[in-house]
Amino acid sequence: MADAKVIPFDDDRDRSRSPGSPAGRAPGDGARASRAGRSGTPPSGGGAGSGGEPGPGGARGTRRGGTGRRSRLTAVSGQPPEPEQAEGAGEPPGQLGAAAAGGGPEEPAGAGSAGRSGPAGSTAPQEPAGLLERVLGTEWEARAAEGLAFLRRRLTGEYEVDDFGFDEELTDQVLMTLLRPVFEKYFRVEVRGVENIPADGAALVVANHSGTLPLDGLMLQVAVHDEHPADRHLRLLGADLVFVLPLVNELARKAGHTLACAEDAQTLLERGEVVGVMPEGFKGLGKPFADRYKLQRFGRGGFVSTALRAGAPIVPCSIVGAEEIYPMVGNSRTLARLFGFPYFPLTPTFPWLGPLGAVPLPTKWTIQFGEPVPTDGYPPEAAEDPMLMFNLTDQVRETIQHTLYKLLVRRRSVFF
Numbered sequence: 407m408a409d410a411k412v413i414p415f416d417d418d419r420d421r422s423r424s425p426g427s428p429a430g431r432a433p434g435d436g437a438r439a440s441r442a443g444r445s446g447t448p449p450s451g452g453g454a455g456s457g458g459e460p461g462p463g464g465a466r467g468t469r470r471g472g473t474g475r476r477s478r479l480t481a482v483s484g485q486p487p488e489p490e491q492a493e494g495a496g497e498p499p500g501q502l503g504a505a506a507a508g509g510g511p512e513e514p515a516g517a518g519s520a521g522r523s524g525p526a527g528s529t530a531p532q533e534p535a536g537l538l539e540r541v542l543g544t545e546w547e548a549r550a551a552e553g554l555a556f557l558r559r560r561l562t563g564e565y566e567v568d569d570f571g572f573d574e575e576l577t578d579q580v581l582m583t584l585l586r587p588v589f590e591k592y593f594r595v596e597v598r599g600v601e602n603i604p605a606d607g608a609a610l611v612v613a614n615h616s617g618t619l620p621l622d623g624l625m626l627q628v629a630v631h632d633e634h635p636a637d638r639h640l641r642l643l644g645a646d647l648v649f650v651l652p653l654v655n656e657l658a659r660k661a662g663h664t665l666a667c668a669e670d671a672q673t674l675l676e677r678g679e680v681v682g683v684m685p686e687g688f689k690g691l692g693k694p695f696a697d698r699y700k701l702q703r704f705g706r707g708g709f710v711s712t713a714l715r716a717g718a719p720i721v722p723c724s725i726v727g728a729e730e731i732y733p734m735v736g737n738s739r740t741l742a743r744l745f746g747f748p749y750f751p752l753t754p755t756f757p758w759l760g761p762l763g764a765v766p767l768p769t770k771w772t773i774q775f776g777e778p779v780p781t782d783g784y785p786p787e788a789a790e791d792p793m794l795m796f797n798l799t800d801q802v803r804e805t806i807q808h809t810l811y812k813l814l815v816r817r818r819s820v821f822f
Contacts, residue, residue, distance in 0.1 A: 426500070471666075504554035505746035570670070571659030574639065581661050582631060589628040592768055593727065597633040602721055605636045608675040610713045612802050613723035614701055614810065615684035615691050618732035618751045620648075621766065622725050626682060629773050641674050642682040643667075647748070668712050675716035683709045687729070692737065692749035699810050707799035714789040714798075719778035722802050724809035727771030730820050732756070769820050772813050776805050 539546070558580055559565050567573045589595050604607050613626060623642050630640040643666035649655045664670045666683065674681050684690065685704040693702065713720050735751030756763030779802060788794050 440688065441457045474528065567660075570641075570662070570664050570674075572639075572641070572662040573660045574662075575640070576660050577662060578631075581657070582628060584765070585624055585628050586632065589625055589632070593625060593771045595625055595629060595727075595771040595773060597629045597773050597775075601635070602775045602778050603630065603634055603638065603680060604719065604778075605634075605638075606678065607662065608678050608718035609680045609718055610671075610675065610681040610709060610716075610718050610723055611640065611680060611721045611723050611775070612636070612709060613682065613684050614699075614725055614806055615686040616693070616698065616725070617728035617766075618692065618734050618753070619766075620644075620691060620729040621731065623684065625728075625771065626723065626725065626773060629678060630682075641679050643671055643684075645687060663765035668708055671709070671712045672716055675718045681687045682717075685709055688748040692734065692751065694737075695729070695733040695735055699726070699814060701803060701807050701810075704799050704803050707795040710798045710802075711789045711797045713781045714784055714795075715786075716719050717782040719780050719782075720798070720802055721778045722776035722805040722809070724774050724776070724806050724813060726773075726810060726813040726817065727769045727820075730769045733767075767821075770817075770822055772817070774809055774813060778810060779805075 510624070556575070559575070565573065565575050603611065607657045611626070611630070613622070616622060623644075627642060632636055639662055642659055642663045644663045645666060648658050648663065649665060664674070666687075671681055671683070686702045687705070689702040693700075732751060732753050734751045734753055738752055741750040742748065750792040753763065755765075779798065781798075784794070
């Protein structure tokens, strides 16, 4: 065996090649490689598994050299070279044949090149799949159908409002959608103790009022609706001015607000609604910045009398962060009388910057609901007892004030 002569396996082809053929490559090698790639079987005497190592262009070395490269190595050394493990070794013959034909390993759809379907050498561009899903989200069809159904009900009048003008569908689909980014992204409201509001039945939420403009009432409404496990609606009691202004009147009615009177409040409580009241009124809303977080008078305790008649619990609520959105450093009484407003605020930005001065500062808010004060244990005539109403009013006011002080002590910054 030591004297055995190694005969290169391509000698016969080298002898039979025509004089004009290049060295190391027999006529028809490229065709055989191409046929082998299409059929999934490597060509005799070489292929993707026995050919040279692919160059930088994937299977470019195999495609250009074919079996001729191995023939030249054999002719020079006199011995067949040791088999090199080509890229993709161990794959099924169909993939090896595709690599020998220059196709390379199969790529996932959308991996950088268009599909290679069709005749060899033709590239048909493919449209990226799922474009609408990437832009509009995976549930865009359901949302579009829901929006169209909402518009159809609006146009045909197939929606319901109660006798106060509350449009629950419009509030959920439109008003809450508009207010939610302000609640979550701009003021970054943190809600605590919302479980103190009962899951069903009546409740009276009593909160402090501030901020020059009544944005705290709107944020309180979003907090009850979005954070409460039962997604309850807060029916706020508003001042007369709210229901006199054009457009504001319609929106307030659609959102479920009503006039701050004992009759409307008691009717809503008897229906099992969550009613919100801010007893400070304009005294709290338009107080100077120097008096921030100092509660004003709570009136004569009318909200306590209403809760006693309905037997609804009173839930104290403290709001921190609204005082700084429009720092009120002055009040133009002349302009207030001219426009019929209870006050005309002067802030560091309004009216000096025009409409830009009406943009609130992005303060960090905290809304905390306290332990409810039960009223169902009192007799019916307790609503006419002035001392009891005074004591309960003072208890609720002191609870809100002490909670404000606690939240202010824990607050790291006005804006963070």
